[in-house]
Amino acid sequence: MLTAFSLSAVAIPALIVANAPPIIAVEQRIAQAPRRVIPPAELPPVEPIAFVAVSPDDAQTFNASIPFSTAPNLPARPFRITGSEADIARAADCLTAAVLYEAGDDTEGQRPVAQVVLNRVRHPAFPKSVCGVVFQGAERRTGCQFTFTCDGALRRRYSDAAWERARAVATAALKGYVDKSVGTATHYHTNWVVPYWSSSLDKIVEIKTHLFFRWTGWWGTPPAFRGRYLGAEPAIAKLASIAPAHAEGALADAANDGEAAASIETAALPAPTAADPDSFLVTLDPRLAPAQWSGWALRLCGDRPYCKVLAWTDAAETPATATTDARTMERVAFSYLRDNARGFDKALWNCDRFERPDLAQCMKARVFLPSTRRADDFRLEMLPGSGLRSALGVRPGIAEGAREPVLDLGGVRRRGDPPPEKAEQPAAAKPPIVGPARPPQSP
Structure with missing residues (x-):
């Protein structure tokens, strides 16, 4: 009896092992982003790249x-x-x-x-x-x-x-x-x-x-794919050792005291305004060259789908909050606006102060008419950022209230000019009497 019990204790587990059900391999499931067709009114997100931990x-x-x-x-x-x-x-x-x-x-x-x-x-x-x-x-x-x-x-x-x-x-x-x-x-x-x-x-x-x-x-x-190429390439410090164009651009013109200019990657990144985390009112790093401002603005905005930057060269002129003050706005040196929802991405310079090779990179003229100034004193060439001062030869540093000599534009009537006198029209001449054409004569 004991022998039979001992044999069954060995045989039964052996039978179970021999007739075990097949083991079905379970594939490892990889967590993936849900598949979704993004509508045209919604801009696709650009996420930092991350990989699934698999072999x-x-x-x-x-x-x-x-x-x-x-x-x-x-x-x-x-x-x-x-x-x-x-x-x-x-x-x-x-x-x-x-x-x-x-x-x-x-x-x-x-x-x-x-x-x-x-x-x-x-x-x-x-x-x-x-x-x-x-x-x-x-x-x-x-x-x-x-x-x-x-x-x-x-x-x-x-x-x-x-x-x-x-x-x-x-x-x-x-x-x-x-x-x-x-x-x-x-x-x-x-x-x-x-x-x-x-x-x-x-x-x-x-x-x-x-x-x-x-x-x-x-x-x-x-x-x-309707986005417009910005046309202002930042200098990349990481390429300075292998690419001459970036080695030259990584340092701007030295200051008067010989201080080395900052690179885009090392320039300070100010905080956005308290009222709007996507807006910046900043003072430009004086060590950055104007050509570097657009690259610095891209770094400042980071991955924001909407970002607005207004920049001044003097901290005393930089407002703490958004403003429409004419004196303050006419001193803006550089602006950058990104609005991915509308496909807009644009950097602009004040071309009266900082020349650009392409007029499309110049700020448009802002029309500010202070109440102390007469409307007929307004001249387009005096607007900030328009680029017309240098084009028309208008002298910088004109005293407030002083007026440039008025350009003589032939055919243009100005306010206060007397109406032109009507010239007498000569009597219409009678058309000559033309007889029948004579046939051509051979030589």
């Missing part, structure tokens, strides 16, 4: 499970850069760094990266300069839009030959070359990582080890 093998398996979009892959419009020589050189350096450090020394892989950068420049959700797009979020240690800008990769130098090959790709893209393979893609990632946004966008193409995506719905179609 490269699991990442490739998950990425393969996301189907490609079946909607047409329409090409982007050609991008042709404009602006000063310095701005164009900085844009080329930023785009060169992006294609080289993102795709390596591989021309075929670099062209799609360049296209994505320029697609972002045109999209209302992103900054409106090439360097602004490439280095968006670079002030963070993690979460920048292009990982090479914040992970220390720029400390590694490529050969001069590799840089020149990448620069040829960047220059071609800035002069109108379009990589049609990626269409209107604004996002991409390598196949061995999984960003949280990957399943919420349309996957459109795979090129080597990179997957390319566009926003779903209208925001991924060509009409959405």
